[in-house]
Amino acid sequence: MRVLVLTPHYPPRHGGTSDYTKRFVAELRHRGAVVQVVTKEGGNAEEPDARTFEGPWSLRSFGWFHRLLKEFGPDAVVVQYGPYSFNKRGPGLPVTSLLVALVSLHRVPLLVYGHELYSPWRESLLRAPWGVAQRLAVIALIARSRSFIVTIESRRSRLVRLLPWWRRRINAISVPPTLSDEPIDAAWRNARGVPDGVLLVASMGVDDPTKGADSLAAVADGLADAGVQARVIAVGGLQSHSPRVEAWGYVSRSDAWNLVCAADLFVAPYSDGVSARRTTVVNALMAGSAILTTDGVNTDPRIFSPEALALVPAGDTEALVRRAVELSGSVEELARLKRAARDLGLREFGWDAHMSRWTRLLADVTGDIRQGR
Structure with missing residues (x-):
């Protein structure tokens, strides 16, 4: 053929x-x-x-x-x-x-x-x-x-x-997934200057309003206001106007994959809801990330359930911020979400x-x- x-x-x-x-x-x-x-x-x-x-x-x-x-x-x-x-x-x-x-x-x-x-x-x-x-x-x-x-x-x-x-x-x-064939570097987090005890929040591809650039900045502000030590890093086309969001731009496949793997929390604040068309979320699932995202018009509840992801209503920035702060203080819930995400990724994608x-x-x-x- x-x-x-x-x-x-x-x-x-x-x-x-x-x-x-x-x-x-x-x-x-x-x-x-x-x-x-x-x-x-x-x-x-x-x-x-x-x-x-x-x-x-x-x-x-x-x-x-x-x-x-x-x-x-x-x-x-x-x-x-x-x-x-x-x-x-x-x-x-x-x-x-x-x-x-x-x-x-x-x-x-x-x-x-x-x-x-x-x-x-x-x-x-x-x-x-x-x-x-x-x-x-x-x-x-x-x-x-x-x-x-x-x-x-x-x-x-x-x-x-x-x-x-x-x-x-x-x-x-x-x-x-588009990145899961990349090797995992166990030393990546420390090599990028993120010490233990600091919440590493990752995001990817939030370069337009429907993908939640403003909401990601609100999450960074909310964590800081709650006294959470965090670094919020976004890769992709985003040009951040928030001093609390580090916009790394386009990076290598290896860095993108290892950022997702090393993150304590992956935030995908889509205005139309998490869906199977977002390779960023699929990559995060395969990496076994704890994912905080939105439930909206494009979300298929048969695939994306509260058991596997932390879901808030699409467009509700305040709920997104509250959930991020809650998760930052629960090591057990983050660990549960990571296990559930990996299981979902292997099963569906x-x-x-x-x-x-x-x-x-x-x-x-x-x-x-x-x-x-």
């Missing part, structure tokens, strides 16, 4: 989509597939298995992609989709138009993995046209794809209710289960990829 993977990000470019795609491609190759990767950002001499196309991902570049498909001859095209990832000025429609034209001409099956589908526009009616365009792009991709995969069941259910005639092609596959779902989908499309290892 020959698979063309189109992605906005690939190593050495940092990010969840980048890390996921790298591992996904390796798993496909392990199962006998021949894979060609084309990325908008990333790919260089260190990543020779990826071609970089920095031009517009739109119909203006149809000729380049048309030649690529003729040369490679894929049996399937897999797209790692985010509406604003391929073109900053296009709300998903430019890349969608390109994909629809290509797979229609070449008659090749299209499978879309929707890491993000659309952003809310509640904060301003001026955002409404942008939001409508993002939703039209999703509908067009579902209409033309052989399988449109989202990362959480609640989102799949909403799409099926909206588009019931396409229910068979709308699927849900949770994201797996392992790579074997993830790739089993993908290989079944690809087999349905082409009938030509080995199942399992």
